[in-house]
Amino acid sequence: DAGVIQSPRHEVTEMGQEVTLRCKPISGHNSLFWYRQTMMRGLELLIYFNNNVPIDDSGMPEDRFSAKMPNASFSTLKIQPSEPRDSAVYFCASSLQSEFYGYTFGSGTRLTVV
Amino acid sequence: KQEVTQIPAALSVPEGENLVLNCSFTDSAIYNLQWFRQDPGKGLTSLLLIQSSQREQTSGRLNASLDKSSGRSTLYIAASQPGDSATYLCAVSDMTSYGKLTFGQGTILTVHP
Numbered sequence: 001d002a003g004v005i006q007s008p009r010h011e012v013t014e015m016g017q018e019v020t021l022r023c024k025p026i027s028g029h030n031s032l033f034w035y036r037q038t039m040m041r042g043l044e045l046l047i048y049f050n051n052n053v054p055i056d057d058s059g060m061p062e063d064r065f066s067a068k069m070p071n072a073s074f075s076t077l078k079i080q081p082s083e084p085r086d087s088a089v090y091f092c093a094s095s096l097q098s099e100f101y102g103y104t105f106g107s108g109t110r111l112t113v114v
Numbered sequence: 115k116q117e118v119t120q121i122p123a124a125l126s127v128p129e130g131e132n133l134v135l136n137c138s139f140t141d142s143a144i145y146n147l148q149w150f151r152q153d154p155g156k157g158l159t160s161l162l163l164i165q166s167s168q169r170e171q172t173s174g175r176l177n178a179s180l181d182k183s184s185g186r187s188t189l190y191i192a193a194s195q196p197g198d199s200a201t202y203l204c205a206v207s208d209m210t211s212y213g214k215l216t217f218g219q220g221t222i223l224t225v226h227p
Binding site for chain 1: 150156160205211214215217219220
């Protein structure tokens with residue numbers, strides 16, 4: 001298995017532009033998580049899905065952020081419009097909901113909004 | 115609400131020392147506890163996974179223990195090496211929240227030659 005695949009690895013965009021981050025979880029995993037990491041706040045959970053259904057999006061900073069999981073093999077995190085304070089590393093992780101399985105993280109997308 | 119705390123926040127040791135990193139959590143209703151390593155500018159690498167029914171797990175020079183009833187876990191690193199320098203993160207998976215993963219703030223470890 002190729003693991004959790006995120007794209008792009010790096011994204012530089014101008015303030016006000018729309019940004020879409022993509023994630024392909026490990027096949028068979030039924031939970032998917034989006035995290036944001038900054039020096040100031042560490043790892044923050046933005047939203048998580050179970051069986052493609054959003055369970056808790058209370059971590060989403062504001063209405064500019066949205067996430068979808070149209071099927072078990074794909075998820076997107078969209079920021080529209082983007083702002084400089086959105087600059088961070090965004091991680092996607094997936095798991096099989098069970099005590100026997102841990103979480104596998106993607107390599108992250110480093111977003112810079114100028 | 116689950117809260118995870120890691121102590122110490124930073125640790126600097128000479129090469130060869132054995133060391134212990136601590137993690138505590140407030141809600142014992144967990145699926146499992148996972149220790150991760152993160153190198154600067156990189157992603158998270160899973161080191162050890164301890165299921166809620168287990169007491170410890172070992173991988174090479176690493177040993178992690180879990181005391182679910184007291185809400186504590188330790189990561190023991192034997193014979194530390196400069197290559198062990200990284201941030202170590204503890205995370206618990208909540209039974210009551212579809213396995214939601216809650217992270218501690220991490221311990222920054224520096225092993226100097």
